[in-house]
Amino acid sequence: MAGPDMDMVEIVINGKNISVKAGRPLLETCLSNGIYIPNLCHVEGMTSPPASCRLCFIEVEGIPAPVPSCVTTVEPGMVVSTDTAAVRKLQRTALKLLLSVHDIDCRNCPVNRKCPLQQIARFLKIGLKSAPFETRLKKDLLDDRHPFFNYYPNRCVLCGRCVYLCHRKNGYPKISFAGRGFGAFIRIDLPLPDDAVSCHECRECATSCPVAALRLK
Ligand code: SF4
Ligand code: SF4
Ligand code: FES
Structure with missing residues (x-):
């Protein structure tokens, strides 16, 4: 008979106890457990994620500031929050920065309605064209x-x-x-x-x- 999976550990995400694989990036862990975190630059299985889009922030108890979840790995007993005010503020800023170099022309775009920028903007409740940053096309x-x-x-x-x-x-x-x-x-x-x-x-x-x-x- 197979014994318990020694790689599995208990952590808390948004107040719920979850059994997850130790050492896996929290972004992948959350996504595979149905907890959405905005993300753009991460690819499943990456060994050295660039953490360049700055969208995937989370908060971890004991760490003073939000951290990108694609480069933060699961450790036993972690207490994670994906939806705090500080997290959302950083994510909105990151999305607005991305949009400042992006030509928003959804009607003429091949990925209209299948687009992660549209999905993330909806999730973060910001209008695609409401970014207050200067556009730099x-x-x-x-x-x-x-x-x-x-x-x-x-x-x-x-x-x-x-x-x-x-x-x-x-x-x-x-x-x-x-x-x-x-x-x-x-x-x-x-x-x-x-x-x-x-x-x-x-x-x-x-x-x-x-x-x-x-x-x-
Ligand atoms: S958005 Fe730019 S960097 Fe990202 S996959 Fe497309 S071409 Fe490459
Ligand atoms: S559909 Fe997405 S990629 Fe295309 S213009 Fe709109 S926001 Fe940009
Ligand atoms: S997914 Fe881009 S910074 Fe983490």
Whole structure:
């Protein structure tokens, strides 16, 4: 007979006792237990999450300030809150910052109604266009230099999923971040080695982009 699973520990999330796997990121733990936390840059199974979108904050008893749940792992006896006022404040600020570099044109967008930005804005109860931050759109509307897909810089929210998944699948990134701060963008014109898996067969970057910034031609 199988004994008890030694990896499982008890923690409290939003006042409920839950038995969960030790060492797993709290973001994945909460999501798989039906507790939604806004998130954009995390991919299931990531070993070193970039924690770049700053959306997935939670509070953990004993830690003075909210922490990103994608880089905080389960420890026995943790007491976690996903819905405090401090958490929501940070999440709203993070979303508004993302929206300040994003061209909000839902009616003409391929992911309209399937879009995580729309879902997160609804969850946080903020209007997509009500962000008080200055909009910083880029001059270039389209980079079509790649043979198989187009890049739309003003849709890109720099979550990094495309770069991470390209690297994970192919062993090295065929696309990368370039530039800094609000001027950052995804470079799609890197030289490809001869043995590169054909982007045409892979398509991981375009299918993983949550906001239609990378689109197959
Ligand atoms: S990515 Fe989402 S928020 Fe942005 S324009 Fe498209 S549907 Fe609207
Ligand atoms: S192109 Fe898409 S997946 Fe890549 S960083 Fe931009 S928003 Fe994220
Ligand atoms: S999902 Fe944690 S910071 Fe993006």
